[in-house]
Amino acid sequence: ETGVTQTPRHLVMGMTNKKSLKCEQHLGHNAMYWYKQSAKKPLELMFVYNFKEQTENNSVPSRFSPECPNSSHLFLHLHTLQPEDSALYLCASSPSPGPQETQYFGPGTRLLVL
Amino acid sequence: QQPVQSPQAVILREGEDAVINCSSSKALYSVHWYRQKHGEAPVFLMILLKGGEQKGHEKISASFNEKKQQSSLYLTASQLSYSGTYFCGTERPGGADGLTFGKGTHLIIQP
Numbered sequence: 001e002t003g004v005t006q007t008p009r010h011l012v013m014g015m016t017n018k019k020s021l022k023c024e025q026h027l028g029h030n031a032m033y034w035y036k037q038s039a040k041k042p043l044e045l046m047f048v049y050n051f052k053e054q055t056e057n058n059s060v061p062s063r064f065s066p067e068c069p070n071s072s073h074l075f076l077h078l079h080t081l082q083p084e085d086s087a088l089y090l091c092a093s094s095p096s097p098g099p100q101e102t103q104y105f106g107p108g109t110r111l112l113v114l
Numbered sequence: 115q116q117p118v119q120s121p122q123a124v125i126l127r128e129g130e131d132a133v134i135n136c137s138s139s140k141a142l143y144s145v146h147w148y149r150q151k152h153g154e155a156p157v158f159l160m161i162l163l164k165g166g167e168q169k170g171h172e173k174i175s176a177s178f179n180e181k182k183q184q185s186s187l188y189l190t191a192s193q194l195s196y197s198g199t200y201f202c203g204t205e206r207p208g209g210a211d212g213l214t215f216g217k218g219t220h221l222i223i224q225p
Contacts, residue, residue, distance in 0.1 A: 002155060031211070033212055040117055041217070042201070042215045042216055043201060043213075045206070045212040045214065048211040056212050058212070080140055088155070097212065099143050100143075100161065100206075102146070102158050102169065104158065105156045105157075107155045108155060
């Protein structure tokens, strides 16, 4: 248990659906992240938020829309996804976004797009 | 640019030692090491910072050679619980927030 929770743990959606992934951290951290982990590929950073403000968008397609209402919650809104978007989506948090900070990962949401 | 890890996979007998390497083509300020078991979240192992500071688990040792832009993770007297995929992460270019990770090293410990 890392103090970062994600729901749902598994999600199957069609290409025309709209769904949201939720992440919550109980560590009092100020920075939160979304990563994508595809089969046989490295962890890929998607978005970074610091104090609710987005500081990084790593060239992510607009069909992924993040939302950070406060420092403890992070959402990833999904719409009109493609089958190649099927992956494990991991949320992480850290005290600040600096390279000296440990990132704590949630268990991930395994997404399958049909 | 993502760091390069080697080897891609290692199979050991319980009690044997292993070294996992992580190298970068750019100067580094920090190297992060994580272990991920199948179906689980990556778990933090260690951070090594430029200048020699380290933060992490007592039973894990690692080195960071700033000049060579590489880090090595040392797993000694391996246990079955060490099995998993090990990732190294480095800071992103230009001081951008977040980490960039290597492709991982798969470690299998056999009894």
